[in-house]
Amino acid sequence: MGSATDTTALTIALAQYAQLPIGTPFDSFARSVRSIAESHATSGARPQLIVFPEMHLFGTPGVDAQESERLQLEAATDLHDGLTRSLGDLSRELGVWLIPGTLPEKADRGGIHNTAVVFSPEGKLVASYRKICPWRPYESYIPGTSFTVVDIPGKGRIGLTICYDAWFPEISRQVAWLGADMIVNTVRTTTRDRLQETVLARSNAIVNQVYMASVNAAEPDGMGDSLLVDPEGHVLSHLDGPRQQLLITTVNLGHARRVRSEGTEGCNKLWEEFRDDDPPVPLPLYGGSIDSTLWAPRR
Incomplete structure (x- = not known):
């Protein structure tokens, strides 16, 4: 897991807290x-x-989904407002x-x-990521169309996903391919x-050889059970x-790179499966293919 003296050690705090209602100071x-x-x-x-x-x-306690959406729409940010500056x-x-x-x-x-x-x-907004997979039909958010990773100098790279994104392995795979050492999945699961x-x-961590940090809301807004997986x-x-x-703990993000290099439990080197001279593998679902020359995380 790493110690605070490790070069790539990062101490993280996952706040399994209840939502604050819209309008809370x-x-x-x-x-x-x-x-x-x-x-x-x-x-x-x-x-x-x-x-x-x-x-x-942006909690909306005691209202139905339609009213919750209306309240969030009224309170929405353009990422250049007073809330953004305060954060x-x-x-x-x-x-x-x-x-x-x-x-x-x-x-x-x-x-x-x-x-x-x-x-x-330094107080700068360095990245934003729009949820690609809203929980349909219950959520009316407009889906995002791009992926996001953030470099933490001297430590490693983190990627972002949101709640239901975790159910779609293609999303975590893409974020890992962009070189994420840890994927942070922010969640509000009530079910x-x-x-x-x-x-x-755990499965997204294993198949992508990344840390997974899944932080869910506490009751009454969520079911909790937040976890950190290596x-x-x-x-x-x-x-x-x-x-x-x-949850406060220290992880060594460099461990993700060691696992990719040495193999999971010293056995499986998932990102070395394809060789440059392997033929493309068609993926009809996506209208594309696995290109062996691209099959490695980006750094």
Whole structure:
């Protein structure tokens, strides 16, 4: 798992917290982040990356899906507003990488995207990712069409997915191919299929040889059971049950690259399966093929 002295060690905090209703003063969220940032400070394991669940700042308790969508549409951001500046100021104040969950982002053709954002310790919005697979027919978010990875200097690379994305192996595969050492999956699962999602977190980690960090909302907005899985599928940490909890641990992102080089359990080198002279493998479902010359993570 790594220690705080490892070159590529990254201390992460997964906040399995309940949603804050739309309109909650920003200071309430800021206090939570400050408290987390100072957690374990005396032990030297101060969090460097803090992650909240899907739509953490945009709760709509007690209303149906249609009204929830209307309220989120009214509160939507263009990623250039006061909320964005406040989030950037907070990450700069604390000197942390911050993923404050996801935000309803205004779409060019009306409606909203479900968008994960990443702020650097310098307070800059360095990445955004629009959920590709809304939970249809229950969610009306406009799907995104591109993938996102973020370089954390001196540590490694993280990729972003959102909730239901994890059910589609093509998405995690693409993010891993872009060189992610860890995929952060922000979640707000309220249904009993959270059990299957924990299995998917392990399977996506195994078949892509990446860390998987799946952080779900706490009750009453989610089923909890957040977990962190290593690149060989071992569950490193698990927040059992739906109550509000905080997971803080240190991982060595370089371990993902070692697993890819040496093989899962020293056996399986998945990213070396195809040789440059292998013929293309047609993939009719996608109208494309596996090109052997491309079958390796990008760095």
